[in-house]
Amino acid sequence: MSLGYLFGGGVGSEPHGIELYESSPLMRELYEQISGWTGLTSEQILRAELPEEQERRQSVGTIREAALALSVHDLLAEAGLRPSVIGGLSLGAMTASSLAGALGREALFTMLAHAGDAPGPGPDDPRQGVALAFQPANSGESADSPPPWHGREGVHRAGDFGPTADGSQRILMLAGHEAALQRLAADAAPGTIVPLPGRTIAVHSPLRRQFREFMAPYIATMPFTAPDKNLLSCLERGSLKTADDVRDMFERNSTDPISLVDVYEGMRDHGVSLALVMGPSIPEGILDFPFPVVHVERPEHIQLALTTAYDLGIDLSDAQGR
Known part of the structure; x- marks a missing residue:
């Protein structure tokens, strides 16, 4: 019986994780680091209004979501929880790749910031x-x-x-x-x-080809390595095992369809008996998972995750901090 971490996709306009941020020095330190990598202030990352321009708005929104997801991971690690399988959707797949050892955090966030320079739609382009x-x-x-x-x-x-x-x-x-x-x-x-x-963005469809072409040269230079834990793909059923596998996922992510089913069925096949969802990006109580799921985005959810893991007999013998 093992523990899985699941990272959702999507970019919401509402800020989340404020209570965690205000109660956690560890999280505030991480936001200061991300600020240095992206040029955004901690306040902009946490809860400021997102920019109006489409690609800049998307960029800042992804930084916000990834920062919260990483913070939840780190707070769970501080409490003694460590996943054996990790996966996510879209942005969540890229965040999961960083936490699986395939890409440094700075490289992830500088890529998300670079995406804000992508050309937006022209005045005559269909909405x-x-x-x-x-x-x-x-x-x-x-x-x-x-x-x-x-x-x-x-x-x-x-x-x-x-x-x-x-x-x-x-x-x-x-x-x-x-x-x-x-x-x-x-x-x-x-x-x-x-x-x-x-x-206003036709995510995971051929209509994002222009964005994919803009990002491709940048992704080609990113320092990917082979993951050091089980990392599941959301673009097809299976694990990402090599640096090239991860790079390919990053490149295709914007234009190819995603599947949460591929991720959670892959977790089930790896023996996951409890999954922790990082942040609010997967709605709670709506979907059918093949194992219990705990959503973590508030301080009290950290203890709930610990209690649930112990109650289910999850093997935490190799738990360690960051």
Whole structure:
């Protein structure tokens, strides 16, 4: 029985982790380090308004989310918890790579800051968006019963979050042109396609090709190494074992669809019997995981994670600090 750490993706506009920050000298020290690497102040990282410009906003948002996730990891390590398997979605996969020893923290954060220099959309470019799709859990995607977005121009399947906790539905993510997503939602059964307000980047779709091409030369120079613990991919089922595996994931991350199912089923196959979710980026209580999950984003959650690990008999014999 082993412990897994799970890092979500996505960039929210609301600040989180303020109580942890105010109660933890360790976390405040980490934010000062990140400030030096990115040029942002600790206050900007923690809770200031995000910039208006699209790629700069995305960059600062990813720095904010990654900083909180790393802080939660470090606070759990200080309490004596250490994962044997680690994985995440999108930004979470890149954060997990750093904590699995494949990339230094400074290199991760300077890359996230560099992403803010990517060119944004032009005035004549179609607006982009993201939507959630809710399917009956037992529905397939065969030729006889294709999903409603199949063959729709400007709509791409971008992610799979798996079945809901009650087993009734499966949640997928779609990305594409905003107008195409709105038309799809209007044509589909009510409540089955839900465009997300304020999401202006068609993440994990071919529409991010320009961003991928901008980042590729930078990622080619990053000092990746082979992970020193089990690191799961979110782009396909399996582990990232070499420096080239990790570099390939970083390069493809912006344009390729992601799968939470691949991550948590990989954890299950590695014997994980408890997963700790770093921060708030995976909603609590909505999804069906094959093992208990504890979400950690507040001071009291550290003790809850410890108690749950001991109650489940997780092997912590090799636990150590950072």
